[in-house]
Amino acid sequence: MNNVESTYAPGDVTVLIADRPAPEVTLHEKEARIAAGESYGHFLTPETPPSALQERTFEDALARNGTRVAGDVRRLADTLHAELGGTLTLVSLARAGTPVGAVLHRELTRRGADVTHATLSVIRGVGLDLPALARATAHRPAGSVVFVDGWTGKGSITQELQRSLAGHAVAPRLAVLSDPAGVATFTATHDDYLLPHAALNATVSGLLSRTYLHGDAHAATRLTHLAPFDRTRAYVDALDALVQTTPPGSPPGAAPHAPVQTALDLARAFGARDPHKVKPSIGEATRVFLRRRPAALVLRALTPDTAHLHALADAHGVPVHVAAHLPYAALALVHER
Template identity: 40%
Template sequence: MRGAEMVGFPGSYDPADVTFLMKPVALAPTDVDTKERLIQSGRRHYSEMLSAESLPDPIYIELYQAALARNGMRLAADVAGLALALAERAGPGREVVIVSLARAGTPIGALLARALRRQGRSAPHYSVSIIRDRGIDRVALEHIASRHDPKDIVFVDGWTGKGAISTELQACLADRPFGVAPFLTVIADPAGRADLAATEDDYLIASGLLNSIVSGLVSRSILNDTVVGPGDFHACVTYPQFAAHDVTRAFVETIDALATEVVPTRDPRDDAQRAETSAACDALVGTLMARLNIADRNRVKPGIAEATRAVLRRIPDRLFVRDPADPDVAHLIHLAGGRGVPVDRLDPDCRFRAVAIIKSLGSE
């Protein structure tokens, strides 16, 4: 899929909600143990491999539905507030070109596009790949910049963990390729690294519980030269076999239906507050690394959503939670119990509700 053939696809979203600028491919799965050893040894980059994705058990789906019901109104208010802020930033009559960072940013980008269109804005939404230590997909970025004014582009993700992706975005767009600046918008920014956020609270965004079945039946992005050639978008795998279990459209419709009932949230922070939050995040990660004798910062996954991904996709060693009775970490307790992962306590005043530690499979 090169040149004029690169038209994108919507996954299982409503086609009006998003265009994935990614290349669907077939890629043999790598088992989790092998993948982890290859990543930690430095022999392969995580983006070169995918492990097989499985469906969650019925109890986990119930926990997802409970989280959606419990926090849906809050998420709708946060989306509404971000949409207002993005419209104000753009100025009268300007379109807002949403570029969500696949996958976690895609459901949020779809909701923001709908909210902006209700305000009368043009809000095209593309989802593209960005990969830690490898950068953003410049082929996809050029595709967008050739069709829209680069000044109208904003990047969207669901949340920040340690801020690795926001740091990557800043670094890979430092030279303003195609005139694009790295302005990042997220729902929750406990790392203090986003340019615009609805909150710094590490709360449970329901889409963060699930993998492809809440994000268009699309995998995380792949950058492997066996499937991605010059002029190609970064790749992905699709999962049509999970269609009967897909909640992608249901998630977007559920949150979007609440739009008329909420008072929009506004980002209360200034630059000093963001810097303070960022420093506190770094301090927490440093404290845990020292306490647990960890040399590799990438083994520490702070935040509910990042901890969830670590327990679902990686080989977790320990899970820390601020309050085991907190319903926003109930799914993590469930996952940890099923995998025999010990659960410890974070300090009660910790800004994160959960932190996962990836198991070391060799010397650091």
């Protein structure tokens, strides 16, 4: 099987995702097919070059939060090294987990760990790409495997890992930088804050498209038309440089109490009927405005980390609500047919 080629630096990651043609549809058709019960994993909407707002949001977030991200990478590396020992098999979840896995891989390598890093596909409602996992973990101890993502929203990916790995030798252990849902096995923080790469898509993820099913294969395509805007290597290098000069972040503390249910209850007050259309966390809310048809935005407060969401909501003409008791920094509602 031919895997899709990425623009990550050699040695940062092995991409275990099949290179197959993308089944592209319009946003209108995508929403109609999802509303009819079809998995989003069967099609893609075309990805356009990042807007000026996206580029500015990324740059501002890297300048404002880069040191915090670096400290959280250090904290997560400390935790993984302490819990799993000197042999680690990082399996990042494309796309948001891949740059985190790349930076973790560099940091753990500097510490002398026996560490590998591969990225593969997981699709909500479909599951984890188990043949790719078998390749990623060949000749590696099952107990060394940890899945890596950027942040959590409602915990859907955690559930997919649990379902896909039921009875499997590999445990569904998830490591993230930001875990406002309180569902990850390992996290650096439970705070919901803006990770820079949440503002962009393929251009900080090796020019890889979102993953989809092509027959029975989990697949992606390289979005070569976005090459002039690619920041993948520069982003990983910038974070890695900060990691080397930043102390570990503070321990994450206790997980939040029932944040997902609280968010769902609050969303109903703003008209949400389908829990699948409720997307809590800054990262997930940003994705709604970049890839879905948004219906409303709820913010805990207007802050520098949520200013881009307010601007996106204004551009889409959707209402913005403020709810001080929202357990996440942001929550977006997808339009319901």
